[in-house]
Amino acid sequence: MSVFKPLTWICCCALLLALPGCNDGEKSEPKVEVLETHIQPIALEDDSLQTRYGKLEITRAKADMPPDTLKLDGGQVFREEAFYLSLHQYIQQGKRDLVLFGSNCGGTGCPQNHFYFLVLSKDAKPQTVTLDDFTAYPDDLSAKTDGEKIVLDLGFDKGKHKTAVLEDDALKVVLETVPKTFLGDEKCQWLHTDGLSACVDYHEVDDKCADPQAEFAGYLSRGVAAMADFPGFDAASFNKHCIAACASQQPADYESFAKEVCSK
Numbered sequence: 001m002s003v004f005k006p007l008t009w010i011c012c013c014a015l016l017l018a019l020p021g022c023n024d025g026e027k028s029e030p031k032v033e034v035l036e037t038h039i040q041p042i043a044l045e046d047d048s049l050q051t052r053y054g055k056l057e058i059t060r061a062k063a064d065m066p067p068d069t070l071k072l073d074g075g076q077v078f079r080e081e082a083f084y085l086s087l088h089q090y091i092q093q094g095k096r097d098l099v100l101f102g103s104n105c106g107g108t109g110c111p112q113n114h115f116y117f118l119v120l121s122k123d124a125k126p127q128t129v130t131l132d133d134f135t136a137y138p139d140d141l142s143a144k145t146d147g148e149k150i151v152l153d154l155g156f157d158k159g160k161h162k163t164a165v166l167e168d169d170a171l172k173v174v175l176e177t178v179p180k181t182f183l184g185d186e187k188c189q190w191l192h193t194d195g196l197s198a199c200v201d202y203h204e205v206d207d208k209c210a211d212p213q214a215e216f217a218g219y220l221s222r223g224v225a226a227m228a229d230f231p232g233f234d235a236a237s238f239n240k241h242c243i244a245a246c247a248s249q250q251p252a253d254y255e256s257f258a259k260e261v262c263s264k
Helices: 003-017 187-202 218-227 236-246 256-263
Strands: 038-039 048-051 052-059 067-070 075-081 086-094 096-104 113-121 127-129 141-146 147-158 160-167 169-178
Touching: 038 141, 038 169, 048 086, 048 096, 052 086, 187 218, 187 236, 187 256, 218 236, 236 256
Parallel strands: none
Antiparallel strands: 038 086, 048 052, 052 067, 067 075, 086 096, 096 113, 113 127, 141 147, 147 160, 160 169
């Protein structure tokens, strides 16, 4: 019996070492790090933001200039001379902060913002990420996450749905063909009321009603042009209704107008 006791002990130890977790020298599976993302919209009137990596402020490079400069703890990180900057979204993603900000010329000819991501992280120089077509009407913009991606809904552009996706430091803008959808009563009522009223008034300029939209006021021309971005707007039908309203001195009823022009 004394001969087998040591053998029995060795066998038991070998069995225990073979069990998971019994071998101290065996490496455990690495833990999967979940990249958490928190998105916080910024109020339009706010021109400063406390990030995890410093205080961000919109300032003026000169007293007589628009708020065209972005500073982090007093140091300039971005400037677009004579343009108006605005803060829109604060995003905490893992160990980095992202701030979405916009730039606008400030005039009626600039209804859309050009957007940028400011990327902040520890011991790294702040950097901006953008693209030429990273533009949108500010009211149309919304942000969400898709795994580790930041997805921005940018509304519509030339009848297509426009989306921006930021993955790591790579930004892309995607245009997607979508079915026609109703423009909405607010936009359609504006076209019917303000638009067709201007068409009726054009009769005083040209009783042949050749091109009523040529005499539209600036705000009206820009507004109608902006509608072309929405898939539910039919520009040809609007032009037809405009000429008819000028000739008859009477706009069409709203329901038929909304059906033909606004895809109701």
